[in-house]
Amino acid sequence: MPEDRAPHLHIPAPAIRPGDVPDFSHVKIPRAGEVRRPAPDTQPEDMRDLAFSIIRVLNRKGEAEGPWAGTLDDTSLLKGLRDMMTLRTYDARLMTAQRQGKCSFYMQHLGEEAISCAFQRALRPGDMNFPTYRQAGLLIAGGYPLVKMMNQVYSNDGDPVRGRQLPVFYSSKEHGFFSISGNLATQYVQAVGWAMAAAIKGDRKLSAAWIGDGSTAESDFHGALVFASTYKPPVILNIVNNQWAISTFQGIARGGAGTFAARAHGFGLPALRVDGNDYLAVHAASQWAVERARSDLGPTMIEFVTYRAGGHSTSDDPSAYRPKEEGAAWPLGDPILRLKSHLIHRGLWSDERHRQAEAEIQAEVIAAQKEAEAIGTLHSGQRPSPRDMFEDVFAVMPPHLVQQRHEVGY
């Protein structure tokens, strides 16, 4: 018989705080190539192990190993490296722009570039992402113009969403990028609905839901899984586990669950857990899930394991809650350096070409930035008209809004 005791509140906490030596020895990392690749039509109950390991392709030497390797050709890999480098450069420029007061706020992707950049390569036109604020790689890899992105960040007169949204809350139907909501997790369930609509219409399209580790605690996440489990529409349920939800470590949202990916098992859905800093692994896992969706085999959950190397946003100071050296100690490395090393290993790339590409990208981003800033930044230049404030509340402006617009003088 266990002892009769008063209950105590269990509050998970990270073992390492500022001042401590970073330690990720608790993160069990299998060798590259070690995790099996089941056939995409495998029943969820026959692949539960995939939710507790980490699918990896690139080893420390930059070699691609195992059954998940080989989903991308040379051109695609070179494009992938360029996409990630572009995203990182773009982020760096806009982080600085925020410090210069050119935009109110910014959120960077540092360390997480592979996830959105590689995922987008697995989709087709017509598919729809329901992203969070840290998946701009979906746009960059999809060829969306950098100038339009910057116009959005600056809320200038070229902003496609007319100055109505916080910086980085992009929207592009054409590029399969659903308008971002700042209320976390709400779009997870909308992605399921979008895929249900595709299934009702019999259209060969799929949707991808995106969420962070912290927001999986929202009921929208659980509601989404119930509906995905019930109707089995073509949706990919992505979780980006970057270890930190602002200052809260992932153990607060995960609770007693082994992994976030394992949440899928209770809903009878298959789940993969993937090295999010391995461009090849991210693409291979995404393609596996896409194949399932395109064969009417239903939803797949993917947990991308990564590390948020920067702050949550320009309003955050991570040194207050985690050691500064923690990012450097993250055992899955830097996604750009890992793909670079792979391409060099393959004879497709060199340090020299990398430096050259860096310079080209820097010039490209600066040119785009100049073009955007010529239109305006948050507090200078041309901004959307106050008239725009009243548009698009409804398709047709009702009388009370017309009257209020007149009161503003428009």
Next chain:
Amino acid sequence: MTRMTMIEAIRDAHVVAMERDDTVIAMGEDVGYFGGVFRCTAGLQKRFGVERCFDTPISELGIVGTAVGMAAYGLKPIAEIQFADYMYPGYDQIVSEAARLRYRSAGEFTCPLVIRMPTGGGIFGAQTHSQSPEALFTHVAGLKTVVPSNPRDAKGLLLAAIADPDPVIFLEPKRLYNGPFDGHFDRPSVPWSKHPASEVETGYFEVPLGQAAVLREGTAATLITYGTMVHVALAAVAESGADVEVIDLRTLLPLDLDTISASVCKTGRCIVLHEATLTSGYGAEIVALVQRDCFYALETPVLRVAGWDTPYPHAQEIDYFPGPDRVRQAIATVMES
């Protein structure tokens, strides 16, 4: 023309809409095979198939959230929330998502969605089956809010709501589903079949959103109301013997302010009546607009008659419900001044 109850009229609006547009679908708890706890979707699944009329899990956030995704895709979902009292888990999806999608994407993504929910009391449903949450919707930029008071309007307004390119909250006064109710709890129920508004056009027609109806013309005062209270108002006016004009708003947002202002400027006296709780209720909005537009025509202060500021009770429903006695009293007050 066919005689219909409000339930039959709502069902008929679904049938007509689903016949003419195959992107219209119906979904909600118990909506599919069974046809809804109030039977508003009975027979739709059999007629249109399981992909166009289906049961959902008991998750209002899931119902509204998936419906937002479907609407953004290009379908026209009609989502039923079983009771308006249950909508709160889906409220974030309504307020932060459905209402704002067009705005925040500058028209790139839209949300042509109808969310139906039975509203109001009069059936001894206590606090979880009686609420009137309309002010929680009219306060939100980007939503339209509709409350029919009879079968004909219910069908025409629902068809207009389905045709609308924006999200519409469609509140169905559940006490009116099977017959008009004048607030006299001690009298036998009356069926719709004896009421002229149970004569409903067959096929497609719309009652445009944003147009109020003057149900009784009068010169002595204006009584503004909607939903179940329309019938209470008409009964109270008849019992009072005063020549009161009665306006059924039908749509709360967009509001038909012209009809209201014209009436109050004519009569100089105004009462606003609703079943929802008084404080910060929709009536406050009407009163503010009436004093702005009709200030110099007003002979007396504008009065509100509403539910008390308590949760909707069970045993005391008759004391809570703003019935004809309270309305008559208000009429007497404005006429005395």
